[in-house]
Amino acid sequence: MSPASLFMIDASHDPALRSWVAGAHTPDTDFPIQNLPLGMFRPAGSSALLRPGVAIGDRVIDLLAAVQAGVLTGAAADALQGTEAGTLNPLMDRGAAGRRALRTALSAALAEGSAAQAALQPCLHALDAVELGLPCRIGDxxxxxxxxxxxxxxxxxxxxxxxxxxxxxxxxxxxxxxxxxxxxxxxxxxxxxxxxxxxxxxxxxxxxxxxxxxxxxxxxxxxxxxxxxxxxxxxxxxxxxxxxxxxxxxxxxxxxxxxxxxxxxxxxxxxxxxxxxxxxxxxxxxxxxxxxxxxxxxxxxxxxxxxxxxxxxxxxxxxxxxxxxxxxxxxxxxxxxxxxxxxxxxxxxxxxxxxxxxxxxxxxxxxxxxxxxxxxxxxxxxxxxxxxxxxxxxxxxxxxxxxxxxxxxxxxxxxxxxxxxxxxxxxxxxxxxxxxxxxxxxxxx
The missing domain is CATH 3.90.850.10 (Fumarylacetoacetase-like, C-terminal domain)
Structure with a gap:
């Protein structure tokens, strides 16, 4: 383990990087494009299975919908296999490689000027319109x-x-x-x-x-x-x-x-x-x-x-x-x-x-x-x-x-x-x- 490889700063951390999601730029947001935290959500009041999502600004991205829309492909899409069961554990099992592939793809798709904006826009939901659950199955x-x-x-x-x-x-x-x-x-x-x-x-x-x-x-x-x-x-x-x-x-x-x-x-x-x-x-x-x-x-x-x-x-x-x-x-x-x-x-x-x-x-x-x-x-x-x-x-x-x-x-x-x-x-x-x-x-x- 070396600090250079584990804690590498790349293009996804660039302070100048901006997103086409307007809420990602408010001064008090917890979720700028440099964050992209992972969780599980469903529409508020729904009894549907939780779905994997990423928070950005005042929105959450439906990651499975992003796969279906063709925005997430290759290693990023593969990393999400199994999460349709309602938990992030399958993604967690894959270690750092899948998580990093997903972050890289999302950072590019959410950046200002991205060609993926039109396809990804319908995959966004307002955070105040969803219910957030446990992000994973906690065994111990x-x-x-x-x-x-x-x-x-x-x-x-x-x-x-x-x-x-x-x-x-x-x-x-x-x-x-x-x-x-x-x-x-x-x-x-x-x-x-x-x-x-x-x-x-x-x-x-x-x-x-x-x-x-x-x-x-x-x-x-x-x-x-x-x-x-x-x-x-x-x-x-x-x-x-x-x-x-x-x-x-x-x-x-x-x-x-x-x-x-x-x-x-x-x-x-x-x-x-x-x-x-x-x-x-x-x-x-x-x-x-x-x-x-x-x-x-x-x-x-x-x-x-x-x-x-x-x-x-x-x-x-x-x-x-x-x-x-x-x-x-x-x-x-x-x-x-x-x-x-x-x-x-x-x-x-x-x-x-x-x-x-x-x-x-x-x-x-x-x-x-x-x-x-x-x-x-x-x-x-x-x-x-x-x-x-x-x-x-x-x-x-x-x-x-x-x-x-x-x-x-x-x-x-x-x-x-x-x-x-x-x-x-x-x-x-x-x-x-x-x-x-x-x-x-x-x-x-």
Whole structure:
């Protein structure tokens, strides 16, 4: 793996490149022609199978219709074979070559002056007229703990004298999550029940969580897995990286506090996870790669987690944000209010290191598997990626612009994650919305 081959900048990244799709040029669009993220869609209100699409501006391209129209041919058309079944997994199985062929063909067809405009125009749908689903079948989900600022702050809440455990800076910490409860942006989250035992309670109670929280994460999707017993070396790890999504790994903090010892989170995390529906590909992210390094005095990664390419460009310069809208704000016509911002480069481990470590014991990954980064907080206390941090464990309520306060999420609250990459000399790209609204707990007898 070499930085030159993996992170190559080509004509599809040219800042001067423009599309004949008018909405691709608005200053705040997440989807200029330099992005071209992949997802699955269908007409709003339809029960039809999801179809593969690419977002550009305020439109989505029906990729199968583009094949039928003769716009996508050869390797680009071959890459989409099997996706008519309602998932991107067949494309993910083909690895980087098919994905790159598709991007190259689409970039040329969508560029100003393209001869394909007339044929491709009928294949476009308004984004506000479609329903977006999960982009792929997620067979397995592993949640890591790469946010060192989050780990330190949370550790200080519970272990003031020893916030980081001795293994943290040596091994990427993770646990096996629940893939069946992952949903795309827009799906509501029902407040879960669980066993809760407060510090002054003699026995636990079974009740709705009182400390519902969000977690700001990045999701890494796998494209092309490995055979059981055959680890992926870090030099090849990025060959198995299909793209990134935003991830909100909702958490019931009071349930978690009672259940997590000795085996870690269980029902406090498995009730819901929300991802953004558009997969931003490694090719779109190439201009935003950043060096990876450790602070002075920290241990260097063990040799199996180290490579020249990972040191040169293992990180991704991705700004992450959490926005909140309460039920009262919605009733008053007020938009979401930003709570914080951080960056993916704040992660202590890179995505290549996560893939390598996950398979280092011979564990097999499959196309569509999801690796969560863990909560990505910044170094400043106001950059906490969860309410647990921002409210100091519920001791310091946040006051919103309208005067409302929050320590943890209340029914009716909407949490919106956003992310974008921006650098001088490159066109800004974004991830679209990752939003979920909290519904009241179901009544139990």
């Amino acid at each position: 989900y592993t949640d890591f703990y790469t946010g060192i600022h989050h780990a330190t702050t949370v550790g200080q809440l519970f272990r003031p004298d020893n916030p980081l455990l001795p293994n943290y800076k040596w091994v990427p910490i993770g646990y096996h999550g629940r893939a069946s409860s992952i949903r795309a942006s827009g799906h509501a989250v029902v407040r879960p029940h669980g066993q809760i035992k407060g510090p002054n309670d003699e026995v636990p109670v079974y009740a709705p969580t009182r400390r519902l929280d969000h977690e700001l994460e990045v999701g890494v999707l796998i494209g092309g897995g490995n055979a059981l017993g055959e680890p992926i070396a870090i030099e090849q790890a990025e060959d198995h990286f299909f793209g990134l999504v935003l991830l909100n790994d909702w958490s019931a903090r009071d349930v978690q506090a009672w259940e997590y010892q000795p085996l870690g989170p269980f029902l406090s995390k498995s009730f819901a996870s929300t991802i953004s529906p558009w997969i931003v590909t490694p090719e779109a992210l190439a201009p935003f790669r950043a060096p990876f390094g450790r602070p002075a005095g920290d241990p260097q990664p063990l040799p199996y987690l180290d490579s020249a390419a990972n040191r040169a460009a293992g990180h991704i310069d991705l700004t992450l944000e959490v926005w909140l809208q309460t039920a009262q704000m919605r009733a008053d016509g007020l938009p979401h209010e930003r709570l914080m911002a951080s960056n993916f480069t704040d992660a202590y481990w890179t995505l290549a290191q996560l893939i390598t470590h996950h398979t280092s014991n011979g564990c097999d990954l499959g196309s569509g598997d999801l690796l969560g980064s863990g909560t990505l907080s910044g170094p400043d206390p106001k950059q906490g990626g969860s309410l647990l941090e921002l409210s100091l464990g519920g001791k310091q309520p946040l006051t919103l612009a309208n005067g409302e306060q929050r320590t943890f999420l209340q029914d009716g609250d909407s949490v919106l994650l956003r992310g974008h990459c921006a650098r001088p000399g490159a066109v800004r790209i974004g991830f679209g919305a990752c939003e979920g609204r909290v519904l009241p707990a179901h009544q139990r007898g």
